[in-house]
Amino acid sequence: MSEIAKETYQTVGEPLLKDPKMHVRNTNVFYGEKQAIFDVNLDIGKNQVISMIGPSGCGKSTFLRCLNRMNDTIDICRVTGQLMLDDLDIYNKKIDVVELRARVGMVFQKPNPFPKSIYENVAYGARIHGLTDNKVELDELVEKSLRRCGLWKEVKERLDEPATGLSGGQQQRLCIARAIAVNPEVILMDEPCSALDPIATATVEELIHELSENFTICIVTHSMQQAARVSQRTAYFHLGKLIEVNDTSAVFTNPKHKLTEEYITGRIG
Amino acid sequence: MTNSVSISEKRTARLAKRHRAESRFKWFGRLSIGFGLACVLFLFTDIISKGIGAFTQTYINIEVTFDEDKLGINQSSSEKEIKAASFGSFFKKSLREQNPDVTGRRDKRALYALFTSDAPLILRDMVLADPTILGTTQTVSMIADDDFDTYYKHSYGRDLEEGEIIGRLSDFQISMVEKYVEAGVVEKRFNTILFSNADSREPELAGIRGAVMGSILTLFVTLILSFPIAVATAIYLEEFAPKNKITDFIEVNINNLAAVPSVIFGLLGLAVFINFFGMPRSVPLVGGFVLTLMTLPTIIISSRAAIKAVPPSIRDAALGMGASKVQTVVHHVLPLAMPGMLTGTIIGMAQALGETAPLLMIGMVAFIVDAPATVTDAATVLPVQIFLWSDSPERAFVEKTSAAIMVLLAFLIFMNSLAVWLRKRLERRW
Amino acid sequence: MSLSTLLIVVLAGAILAYMLGRTQSYQIAKPVGGVRNLAALPNYYASLMGLWALLPALLLIALWSIFDGAIIDSLVRATLPDEAKQLSDEDFGLVMSQVNNAAIGIGGGALDEAYQPAIEKLKSLNNTSVQAMPVLAIIVLVIGGLLGFRAVRAENNARYAVERIFNGTLIVCSTIAIFTTFGIVFSVLFESIQFFRKVPIDEFLFGTHWSPQIAIRADQAGASGSFGVIPLIVGTLLISFIALLIAVPVGLMSAVYLSEYASNRVRGIVKPALEILAGVPTVVYGFFAALTVAPAIRNVGDGVRDWGAENGYEFLASLNVSSESALAAGIVMGVMIIPFVSSISDDVINAVPQSLRDGSYGLGATQSETITKVIFPAALPGIVGGILLAASRAIGETMIVVMAAGLAANLTVNPLEAVTTVTVQIVTLLVGDQEFDSAKTLAAFALGLFLFIITLALNVIALRVVKKYQEQYD
Secondary structure, eight states: OOHHHHOOOOEOOOOOSSHHHHHHHHEEEETTEOOOOOOOOEEEEOOOOEEEEOOOSSSHHHHHHHHHTTTGGSTTTEEEEEEETTTTTTTTTTTTHHHHHHEEEOOOOOOOOOBBBBBHHHHHHHHHHHSSSHHHHHHHHHHHHHHHTTOHHHHHTTTTGGGGGGGGGHHHHHHHHHHHTOOOOOEESSSSTSSSSSHHHHHHHHHHHHHTSSSEEEEEOOOOHHHHOOEEEEEEETEEEEEEEEEEHHHHHHSSSHHHHHHHTTTOO | HHHHHHHHHHHHHHHHHHHHHHHHHHHHHHHHHHHHHHHHHHHHHHHHHHHGGEEEEEEEEEEEOOOHHHHOOOOOOOOHHHHHSSSSHHHHHHHHHTTTTTSSSHHHHHHTTTTTHHHHHHHHHHHHOOOTTTTTTTEEEEBOHHHHHHHHHTTTTTTOTTTSSBBOOOOOOHHHHHHHHHOEEEEEOOOOOHHHHOOOGGGOOSHHHHHHHHHHHHHHHHHHEEEEEEEEHHHHHIIIOSSSSSHHHHHHHHHHTTTTTTHHHHHIIIIIIIIIIIOOOTTTHHHHHHHHHHHHHHHHHHHHHHHHHHHHHHHHHHHHHHOOHHHHIIIIHHHHHHHHHHHHHHHHHHHHOOHHHHHTTTTOOOOOOOOOSSSSSSOOOHHHHHHHHHHHOHHHHHHHHHHHHHHHHHHHHHHHHHHHHHHHHHHHOO | HHHHHHHHHHHHHHHHHHHHHHHHHHHHHHHTSGGGGSSOOOHHHHHHHHHHHHHHHHHHHHHHHHHHHHHHHHHHTTOOOOOHHOHHHHHHHHHHHHHHHHTTSSSSSSOOOOGGHHHHHHHHHHHHHHHHHHHHHHHHHHHHHHHHHHHTTTTTTHHHHHHHHHHHHHHHHHHHHHHHHHHHHHHHHHHHHHHHSEEEEEEEHOOOOOOOOSSTTTTTTTTTOOOOHHHHHHHHHHHHHHHHHHHHHHHHHHHHIIIIIHHHHHHHHHHHHHHHHHHHHHHHHHHHHIIIIIHHHHHHHHHHHHHHHTTTTTHHOOOOOOTBBBBHHHHHHHHHHHHHHHHHHHHHHOOOOOSHHHHHHHHTHHHIIIIIIIHHHHHHHHHHHHHHHHHHHHHOOOOHHHHHSOOOOOOOOTTBBBBBOHHHHHHHHHHHHTTTSSHHHHHHHHHHHHHHHHHHHHHHHHHHHHHHHHTOOO
């Protein structure tokens, strides 16, 4: 491992932007002795969708979980380098990870609704953060969040039923509604459609597209078509290294790096 | 978005409060753990501080002249004659001669009471062992009575609570104790009586040997019955049993038996083994039967877990070689699962060793002066001995009880460490 | 010959048969061209022969030991004088035990001449039994061995037979669990039915007065004894409730802290340290409760009362803490079940999938919010099941209450007073001398039946709840 670690490389394309929402500099991630992410530099633009693609085990999910310190829940995980949200240093010991995660929300691979009612799932974030003052406001917030996820019509009659009774696609949209109810600035999505059928996937993708007007979204996906459909920029990861970043159309039509080309033409992956 | 500003303000406003709740919650957790650990610590210090004294015993070195005339025997007397000699009055007489200033019947009796009531027997055994001491003067280390012992060990009663010793020893006795101490004939020695004697009504003569022997015999019966039966059951259920109502029923039974209160097993033992089959009461054999039924579920459950942990690939490999099912199990599965089964058995045995209630029901509470030698001798076990002694009012018995508890805990710690060691040493991770 | 010597002899005989079988199988292998042409390996022939010798002999010894008493009894009974045959069951039993004593030579002379034939008969039968059993056992052993020897034939696959016996042994062993349950049910049920013949069941279940002492003289107060179980139930529940009040919060919070907050190092030290509490025998807790905790509580109570008297708090003046208070037994029992609650909670909490935790953290919830608002609700069925199991433990716990709670059946919910429990009464009624069919002794079995049903119901419900809960996240 150390051989590769010392090896320097240059990310091709345009990793850096003007006035980014988040910027990441010289970031390494270790699991115990093992290094999972090597010296990544990347900017994430405001109200943009950026997708992370790459073969399995390339570190794209690990990288995503760095952005709201979800990696803290793993004891042996260590992150170095500079990661900033606007001008907030994410890995500064003094910052409050609870507040950070309220600003950088997350949606997971497998829909993970809490075993509570649909209403309580969406209201959960608002309750813990104290976002509403009374029941009326909370009702409004829940309705607004569900509407934005296109779920309102489907569930308004059964808000008190358990969320686990929804279909997979509905559950995932509920999780997104739950995330946006906290009104985060950035939403991280870790393969949000991998457990869904094609029709549900289409709905969620549409939702991502709509949300990108108000939120900055980072999405990890193993589907290149999905990356092409939903994102403005695409980052290609390979064995823990950020190989290429560029506008999505540029990455897919004119990859500059050999590895990227091999991946999108299906020779590796 | 104006909305967004107000929302993030609200969020920040609540943060401090939420963090206070978080740290309160954490402290609650720490307190719980602290409470648990404090209980462990308190329990152990309490018992050790109460029991440590029982590991020493006070002896009084007195000069005894084995006067042939007073005893009415001489060196050529037969064993029978020596046994018939009146050592009791001889011992009292020697005490009176050594303390000529003690007059009055009450004071004299109080003086005798400072020594163990077995003193004449000890002198007799000395003569029996070596008749040539007749006619000579010997220094005899005589066991002190428990009140003397307690008073002396606890710095003359100063660290005892009011009433625990004051009132048991008279002022005269206390003055006598002080006289002996000043004469430099009182000494504390390691208490071998505790380990060499069985039960006794006299605290200074009571020991745990009978109870330890009883526990060993009972556990022996339990082990030779429960281990093979449990292993056989586990093998059958895991490897051979067809999935049907009967095996389901067996499984339900085992799981429920594991949670049946132990006192119920005592009722079973009393009704079935003693009243129905007419087995004798108070014997390790029946105790072992009852404890077997009680520990079987524990051992079966852990043995099944051990068998389950053997990967199916091993079975496939053996069966693929043309081994029969029985051969596969006996040659491959059983040896690989053995460490886990042994660990479970040791833990089951530790449970059985500490068990009291069911043994009370089958009469293992009798006061038994002789250590049992076979599984059909009347016996008691260590936990029951603890129960019996804890009822005695003498301070010395409190000490003995705590000492017996320390011995019991030492056995249990040893067994559990053995199980842990075995697991670490032999268990394979697949 | 004593039983143990006989067993050793039989075992030695079986080993001899095994070795003979082994030799014989090599013998028969020669003409057919070596061991590889036998239907089974020599070890199987040898084992088969050994088992043929061992099992019938063992069976004979077992049956003989169990039934010789009853058979001899009935034979002796026939020789008793007529007057004895007309006695009531109780007196008859007395006579039989006198005959028994006379036969082994103690307390002779208590019976008159008419009983002499019975005594002689018993003596001779006992003698025959003791001498006949070893002889018969050895004969059976030899016959069995010979039958086994005949099975050592080249074309006979001995492995099948041995494996069938192996399988049969396994099945017999696994049915012991069933027999144990039946044994428990029938022994307590049988005696309980006798008890309910003497004491009506509704008086037992709904009576509020418990004093099982039956007076020897008919004119004594409470001559018939009263068997109302309500005070015992209340006492049991009171002590169990105090125990759970301690054990549930402490056990649950320790488990939460250890699994969600503590570092690996802390967990590695603290967890085994807490588990020590589970390994301490109950009699030790009983001693601790009776000699340390109960006096301490009483001293505190007395101190509070004196302080109240000095400072004019009248209501404290009547504070009276019993030296066998329910509080002391309850607290110590609570400490005993802490590790039990904590290990169940630990399993239950760990069964909540990580994805739910991630979901909550991802929204910016703090750890305590995640635990109280997501993990606890999700784990609730499991925790409830665990508490039920703990309650069943507390209700069935015996030694702590025997040593630290009292015998007085007070109908009270005041934790500072002495109460008694179902298990205490079972032990007290059965320890010591007993006449077997007095209502007092039978009452213990009725209480046992009651205890068995309650704990069984709690366990069945709890296991079902826990199982359902675990399936939910599989």
